[in-house]
Amino acid sequence: MKADTGSIAGASPVRASQKEATRQRVLASARSLFAVHGYQGATIRDIARDANVSVGSVFTTFASKGVILSEVMEARIEPLYVELDRVMPHLHGPTVDRLKTLFAIHIQFEMQIPRLFLSHIAAAYDWTLSPDAKPFGRNARLKGGVTDCLAKGVADGDIRADVNLDDVVALIISAFAWTFRLAITQNADAKAMITVMDRQIGLIVEGLAPRP
Amino acid sequence: MNQITTIRSEGETPKRAPTRRALAKRQTRLKVLNAARNLFSEEGYEGATIRDIAAAAGMSTGAVFANFRDKSDLFREIMTEDLDALLGAMRAAGTQGGRIEDSLLKVLMAGYGFYKARLQLARAAFSVAWDVDGGPALRGLASSRGFQDVFSEQLTSAVERGELSQQSEVKLRSQMLMDCFLANFSQAIFEGWSLDALQARAKDQIRIVLAGARGG
Numbered sequence: 426m427k428a429d430t431g432s433i434a435g436a437s438p439v440r441a442s443q444k445e446a447t448r449q450r451v452l453a454s455a456r457s458l459f460a461v462h463g464y465q466g467a468t469i470r471d472i473a474r475d476a477n478v479s480v481g482s483v484f485t486t487f488a489s490k491g492v493i494l495s496e497v498m499e500a501r502i503e504p505l506y507v508e509l510d511r512v513m514p515h516l517h518g519p520t521v522d523r524l525k526t527l528f529a530i531h532i533q534f535e536m537q538i539p540r541l542f543l544s545h546i547a548a549a550y551d552w553t554l555s556p557d558a559k560p561f562g563r564n565a566r567l568k569g570g571v572t573d574c575l576a577k578g579v580a581d582g583d584i585r586a587d588v589n590l591d592d593v594v595a596l597i598i599s600a601f602a603w604t605f606r607l608a609i610t611q612n613a614d615a616k617a618m619i620t621v622m623d624r625q626i627g628l629i630v631e632g633l634a635p636r637p
Numbered sequence: 638m639n640q641i642t643t644i645r646s647e648g649e650t651p652k653r654a655p656t657r658r659a660l661a662k663r664q665t666r667l668k669v670l671n672a673a674r675n676l677f678s679e680e681g682y683e684g685a686t687i688r689d690i691a692a693a694a695g696m697s698t699g700a701v702f703a704n705f706r707d708k709s710d711l712f713r714e715i716m717t718e719d720l721d722a723l724l725g726a727m728r729a730a731g732t733q734g735g736r737i738e739d740s741l742l743k744v745l746m747a748g749y750g751f752y753k754a755r756l757q758l759a760r761a762a763f764s765v766a767w768d769v770d771g772g773p774a775l776r777g778l779a780s781s782r783g784f785q786d787v788f789s790e791q792l793t794s795a796v797e798r799g800e801l802s803q804q805s806e807v808k809l810r811s812q813m814l815m816d817c818f819l820a821n822f823s824q825a826i827f828e829g830w831s832l833d834a835l836q837a838r839a840k841d842q843i844r845i846v847l848a849g850a851r852g853g
Binding site: 463464465543547550588589593598 | 682683760761763764767768806809810813815816817819820821823824826838841842844845846847848849
């Protein structure tokens with residue numbers, strides 16, 4: 426098996442695995458630095474130093490700081506989505522309750538490392554963000570999850586069929602994101618934030634009920 | 638000539654007239670603020686350093702520090718100035734009457750129109766606001782609470798007119814209006830939305846937020 430690595434073609438798997446190792450080290454360092462210093466506070470230089478790689482090799486692996494953070498966030502949330510994909514289709518009951526559950530899960534999850542999530546939101550306003558970065562708000566899976574929830578409501582008849590789902594999704598996701606302001610300004614915990622989010626969801630869904 | 642004499646003779650409180658020194662100081666402040674505004678717009682909050690700002694204003698960093706405590710002080714001053722003007726524009730738009738949906742839409746559009754011309758600066762402000770360490774630069778800014786006040790004034794008067802029910806949860810609804818108003822910016826910035834696209838979205842969102850508050 427190892428004989429192959431001696432051949433010319435075999436040189437690249439070694440390089441590829443080195444590259445992958447660099448990648449993983451950078452991602453691990455970035456994750457802990459963003460979680461402590463925030464998006465602006467953690468620089469590429471700090472990340473490179475912490476990962477024990479050169480700044481140059483960080484840039485050959487990732488297009489920008491925004492891309493690094495996107496990958497950190499995606500890797501972190503992936504297991505949650507696998508779980509949600511499994512659970513959500515079996516969730517029954519009124520749309521308002523299903524949405525509350527979906528967001529309570531998200532809030533609890535993100536509040537494990539609040540600063541990391543705040544970095545994710547802050548990145549949405551970064552100048553130098555390259556188009557391939559996915560800051561908060563461009564997360565297709567969250568949007569998709571909320572859209573599915575609402576679409577089921579339309580099918581079940583507790584959400585009006587003529588609502589513009591995209592606009593509703595944007596409204597709910599902005600309510601969710603700005604709920605995290607409470608974490609910054611008032612040191613709110615997950616429980617307090619879920620209470621606020623529940624009220625907002627209640628109010629939004631009230632506005633989507635079929636007309637009598 | 639005559640006029641000048643009049644002014645001088647009527648200037649009964651010469652002490653209150655700004656001294657040459659105070660005038661010079663004010664001019665220095667203005668110069669720094671202008672340079673800072675340009676640099677924050679071009680480089681963002683983090684990217685703009687006091688050194689660059691001083692250089693752009695044609696003075697020493699010492700002279701900048703003589704007028705402003707630090708970078709966040711400078712940023713806060715610019716934001717306060719803008720927020721006051723912005724809130725003024727939004728309030729004025731809200732007095733143009735119409736039903737609550739219409740007046741709220743006018744308020745929102747006045748806000749978007751205001752920032753259309755200074756999107757980069759808006760972006761710097763949001764970026765700072767979400768940064769846990771940079772946040773204090775904007776926190777405690779009296780005017781940043783002003784957004785919610787503008788919306789809640791609109792809703793309260795609609796309740797008084799009987800357009801919205803007494804149990805309208807004005808506080809939560811105005812907070813949500815503020816949230817979507819601000820959150821739409823990020824999409825507008827990234828996806829290069831036009832004011833028309835923003836208007837279409839805002840209109841839908843206002844309708845949803847108000848839907849449960851109908852009736853008297």
